[in-house]
Amino acid sequence: MEESYKKLIDGNRVFAMSKKFEDPEYFKKLSLGQRPEYLWIGCSDSRVPANEVTNTESGQIFVHRNIANLVVNTDMNMLSVLEYAVKVLKVKHIIVCGHYGCGGVHAAFSNELHGFVDNWLVNIKNVYHKYKKDLDVIADNEKKIDRLTEFNVIEQVRNLAKTTIVQQEWKERELHVHGWVYGINSGLITDLCVIHDGQDDIEQIFRYNI
Numbered sequence: 545m546e547e548s549y550k551k552l553i554d555g556n557r558v559f560a561m562s563k564k565f566e567d568p569e570y571f572k573k574l575s576l577g578q579r580p581e582y583l584w585i586g587c588s589d590s591r592v593p594a595n596e597v598t599n600t601e602s603g604q605i606f607v608h609r610n611i612a613n614l615v616v617n618t619d620m621n622m623l624s625v626l627e628y629a630v631k632v633l634k635v636k637h638i639i640v641c642g643h644y645g646c647g648g649v650h651a652a653f654s655n656e657l658h659g660f661v662d663n664w665l666v667n668i669k670n671v672y673h674k675y676k677k678d679l680d681v682i683a684d685n686e687k688k689i690d691r692l693t694e695f696n697v698i699e700q701v702r703n704l705a706k707t708t709i710v711q712q713e714w715k716e717r718e719l720h721v722h723g724w725v726y727g728i729n730s731g732l733i734t735d736l737c738v739i740h741d742g743q744d745d746i747e748q749i750f751r752y753n754i
């Protein structure tokens with residue numbers, strides 16, 4: 545336990561030294577402020593770190609993560625992050641990134657009790673019921689869960705589009721919203737092509753291509 549904790553501090557020293565070696569001004573520049581172009585809403589899963597999977601650096605992505613990358617319009621944490629990213633940082637893109645093999649989606653799919661988290665996962669159960677017809681025709685359970693993962697991302701993008709923060713911003717400027725799924729076993733991101741252009745009718749601005 546002691547050792548694994550120390551490993552992080554040691555790792556930090558290596559990180560700081562190597563960055564300074566590559567660019568002596570690296571931290572000085574970062575300390576001047578942030579101007580990220582992207583807001584990432586992803587899963588808390590330790591295998592899906594936003595910067596690492598997109599090969600980006602500190603300062604490039606503003607990040608919010610929770611179990612199963614949900615956008616719940618009563619979640620003050622998410623709404624605060626969203627408002628800051630959109631109104632203050634003026635990000636150009638918001639990405640909801642789910643991932644195959646998501647423990648949260650698996651848990652929601654099962655009928656077992658997991659504790660407090662089930663209250664959170666009910667949002668995914670609602671997605672399941674909405675797409676029940678499409679999901680029930682898939683015989684293989686893993687494939688079914690993969691599809692549910694994709695539908696979950698689509699629904700979270702839709703929830704995002706319905707927030708007053710995004711709706712207001714669309715009246716003033718261009719803001720793109722995307723739905724992605726990351727494959728833990730491939731390292732590759734799939735764009736679900738949930739197209740958004742911020743027009744008036746929410747239902748019309750979605751075009752599914754999955």
Ligand SMILES: [Zn+2]
Pocket residue numbers: 587588589611612613643645646647648649
């Ligand atoms: Zn997950």
